[in-house]
Amino acid sequence: MRPVYVVGAAVAPFGKHPDRSAADLGAAAAGELLRGTGLPPDAVEAGFVGSVYGGSLVAQRVLQRVGISGPPVFSVENACASSGAAAHLAWQAIAAGVHDCVLVAGVEHLTSLGGGALPLTSADIEVEQGQVMPAAYAMRAQRYLHESGATVADLTNVTVKNRGNGALNPRAHFRKEVTAADVDASRQVADPLQLLHCCPNTDGAAAVLLTSEGFARDLGTPRTRIRASVIRSGRFHTSFRDMTWPDITERTATAAYEMAGMRPADLDLVELHDAFAIAEFLHAEALGLAERGTAHKAVAAGEFHRDGRVAVSPSGGLLSRGHPVGATGASQLAESYWQLTGVAGALQVPGAQVALAHVTGGGIYGVDNGACSIHILTAEQ
Structure with missing residues (x-):
């Protein structure tokens, strides 16, 4: 398996954002990530977006807003571990040699659910x-x-x-x-x-860019290795x-x-x-x-x-x-x-x-x- 690196990161500041959607927040984080790394959208080979309450096709709704349209993208739901799971899937794809550059994001807009404890799964x-x-x-x-x-x-x-x-x-x-x-x-x-x-309960989004070693070297941004x-x-x-x-x-x-x-x-x-x-x-x-x-x-x-x-x-x-x-x-x-x-x-x-x-x-x-x-x-x- 190939080594995998994190070569960039961005976070849309967490808080209450009643006038913005989950996709808006996700696009803000993903857009900042692309600008910070200098990476054009068409260089992203795949995307994984974690969300629990973001709704259908949240990955497409986030990534299309920053010009990533066409490559394989996936919405990942795994409770609080959703974007951790998204990063794991991206890591697998790069380590296995399927992709060299994958964008991972996590998005949530809990304000839209109102206050109180978060709703848990039904029929439990x-x-x-x-x-x-x-x-x-x-x-x-x-x-x-x-x-x-x-x-x-x-x-x-x-x-x-x-x-x-x-x-x-x-x-x-x-x-x-x-x-x-x-x-x-x-x-x-x-x-x-x-x-x-x-x-x-917070609204927010975050994004990280995972790449192979060769891609990281060519990009030239600071990097950390996922061990x-x-x-x-x-x-x-x-x-x-x-x-x-x-x-x-x-x-x-x-x-x-x-x-x-x-x-x-x-x-x-x-x-x-x-x-x-x-x-x-x-x-x-x-x-x-x-x-x-x-x-x-x-x-x-x-x-x-x-x-x-x-x-x-x-x-x-x-x-x-x-x-x-x-x-x-x-x-x-x-x-x-x-x-x-x-x-x-x-x-x-x-x-x-x-x-x-x-x-x-x-x-x-x-x-x-x-x-x-x-x-x-x-x-x-």
């Missing part, structure tokens, strides 16, 4: 009984606090850290630091989660479910580390799926960043800060950057690309050489999550 027994994602994460949080000895204050530490990072990110939905008192004063959503322990690209789905079972262990993240990470020939200790930064504050603890442990039941201690000790042992969500994460579900995976790859090419500005992790992007989601009966994608990238000298 747990959803029909009232399951929503804030409730699921609240149950996970309650169990984690019970088993680990962590407190609500530990959850708040995650929010304070990630909102502090996001305050420096011009692409983030929320660009204001918060204090522990601010978090405590926010309304309760589902015990023990307060409003500021939860990510916002691992892995997708896993949830294992269905109806037996006891451990609410504190995201098995899907562990399995995906194990395969990614093996593919990359790396260990968790090799990582300099991780863009992690922190849809709720508790998710940073659960997924950090499943990724091997901390021993089970100790991630809250790592956050409190500053180990996951931008200048700590491994920077977790230096972009602000979903808690600050926002979570336009179909666009999250692509935005994580974009943030990782900028870190590894040394152009992350105020967000820069000192000496960053290895990054991991992790996104998971999809609440359906019988699995912990429906889909998970992990990419490991390295800087190229």
